[in-house]
Amino acid sequence: MASIGSITDVTPGPEALGRARRHAGLLPDLLVESQRIVASVTAGWHGRRRRGQGENFWQFRPFVDGEPVSRIDWRRSARDDHVYLRDREWEAAQTVWLWADPSPSMLYKSAGAGVSKESRALVLALALAELLARSGERIGYPGVLDPVSARNAAERIAAALVTARPAGGFPATERLKRHCEFVAIGDFLDPVEETTARIDRLARSGVRGHLVQVFDPAEEDFPFTGRTEFRDPESGARLTAGRAETLAQDYRRLFHARREHLAEHCRRLGWSFTPHRTDRLASEALVALHGRLSGAPAAAGGRG
Structure with a gap:
């Protein structure tokens, strides 16, 4: 399944136009939220520092x-x-491509989360754009915005997303060149072989990547009991469990094994992997991701 939850938790797939309109309406508020988060975590911060050609x-x-x-x-x-x-210290501006997964599964929001996965992914992407733009980096968004070096990069991405709604699934990455960095924020619920094949191609081309897996607390904890109907938001397929609690142990084991597989694959490629629950503060993921972009090693364990 692409997502889990009761039948009322996810917007039906055929309502794509309605989803796009709601998405566009959310962006101004998400931009404000991203700027608030950046302001709360950047006191005393400096731009990214990394080894390279320079004077310092x-x-x-x-x-x-x-x-x-x-x-x-x-x-x-x-x-x-x-x-x-x-x-x-490396002094030249670097291109960083940002992407937040627009797939229907990202709309999921359980009662235990204050925001949907889509909203959190967009807030993180916009906040990171704001943060990197202050450091003088070139910011791009595949299929939406060509790389720009501007202090208002986050605003430009938000404005472009209002009218240029990307299709679901992994973005087109032909524009990503050697030595650039790619930050992908999504739930990565496609078949794991497809995800690893995509990032393998990017790694072979010299792109350094960072995956941020956003997930709802219900997707990790599986709190469902009794008769529960689940639906795949991508295909509309349904599954009814007479006693959902009997599935919990196997589900949790598979969920964590799948996440660890992605994390280990990223480590082998020299990429970073950051898990993030939507019931946690967005600032936690932003600080962790900024550290990965600055070359800091990932902390062992952690639920994001």
Whole structure:
């Protein structure tokens, strides 16, 4: 199934036009919310810092065979028995592509969540655009907005999304070039083989990626009991469980195994993976994602 929940939890698939109108109406409020979140977490923050060509000192790190000897810092190396390189900070603007999954399954919102998965994904995308634009990065949105370097990048994305509603599913990524970064925010409930194949292609082309899996608390906890009818929002297929609680243990095991499979696949590619529940603060995911973009390692475990 693409999503879980009672039959009243998800907007029916044929109402695509109504969904698009509601989506457009939400965007101004989501933009304001994203700006509020950014303001709440950026006190004392600076732009992303990373190793590269520049004038400013970045860090010392151990010398590895094959690297230029000219970059060895002999003064630092003389302090102990190790040889160190002196890295500089990368100063050139980088292109970061953002994408929030518009699939029907993202509309799901249980009683335990204050927002739908779609709303949270869009807030995170807009907040990240706001944050990165302040650092001078070039921001793009596949199929919606070509990369721009502007302080109002978040506003431009929101305005473009009002009229350029992307189709569901993974976006077209032909425009993504080597050394750019791609942030995909969605529930990733397509067959896992399809998702891994898509990110494999991007990784082979030299794109560095970050997946943020947004999920409703009911999708992780499976709180359903008694006779419950579930419906796939993508196809309309229905499943009726006479005693839903009997499915809970197997469901939770499969849910966590699937998430761990995606996380491990991302680790093998050098990508980051951030899980995020919609009953948690959006600022938690934003801080974690900013850390991944800055090169910080992911914390072990955690529910996002």
